[in-house]
Amino acid sequence: MHVAATVPAVEVDDVSFAYRGGPSALEGVTLGVEQGAFVGIAGPNGGGKTTLLRLVLGLERPTSGRVRLFGAAPGTRGVRRVGYVPQRAQLASATPVTVREVVEAGRLGIRGVLGPLRAADRVAVGLALERVGLRDREAALLRTLSGGMQQRAFIARALAAEPALLALDEPTTGVDAASQESLAALLAELRAELGVTILYVSHEFGAVEHVVSRLVLVRGRIVFDGDPADLPALWHDPSHVH
Incomplete structure (x- = not known):
């Protein structure tokens, strides 16, 4: 549209x-x-x-x-499309989900729940991981990441939907000051690069x-x-x- x-x-x-x-x-x-x-x-x-x-x-x-x-x-x-990072976005600490699996969930609204990832889905997921600096951590379990890195994973999940609007609700709650600054810089870069x-x-x-x-x-x-x-x-x- x-x-x-x-x-x-x-x-x-x-x-x-x-x-x-x-x-x-x-x-x-x-x-x-x-x-x-x-x-x-x-x-x-x-x-x-x-x-x-x-x-x-x-x-x-x-x-x-x-x-x-x-x-x-x-x-x-x-x-x-809208990418949404809700307040206190997190998964149960016992859930053995990888960073890539979290980001792949961002494609569900486009490809549907059933069926394997298509080539376009894999490209979008890879780009989202790259943009938030987590390509080298995609196989890591989400629970092993710091709070700031987990938030990057959730932002990547939202970006995987290729949104025109990115909405974040209290994204730095419980995140240290250095990670807050890093997230702010990341969002500024995304706005400049994608026009979102x-x-x-x-x-x-x-x-x-x-x-x-x-x-x-x-x-x-x-x-x-x-x-x-x-x-x-x-x-x-x-x-x-x-």
């Missing part, structure tokens, strides 16, 4: 959302993300940032308002502050949307963040 570059990757139009039986999680959120952008979505725990991402991906439906991905409703047949649109959700944005093109701060609504360099003065101003 070809989508003109002028069509936004993400359109959120006056969206509100409340979980069943609970208070409102988001109110009147409007957000547009151009294709090829690297957007950090930050905010406190419970502020609605993960809910916003789930609405964008079609995992939740808004109570009111409208969401579009590349001009179509999320989940619409033929909509451009990136949505990076985290309550800590320090590691990606210098590589994102834009920062969106969510506290039940959008309280800041712009250049991360403009945020510090606003961060301490209650009229902006409460």
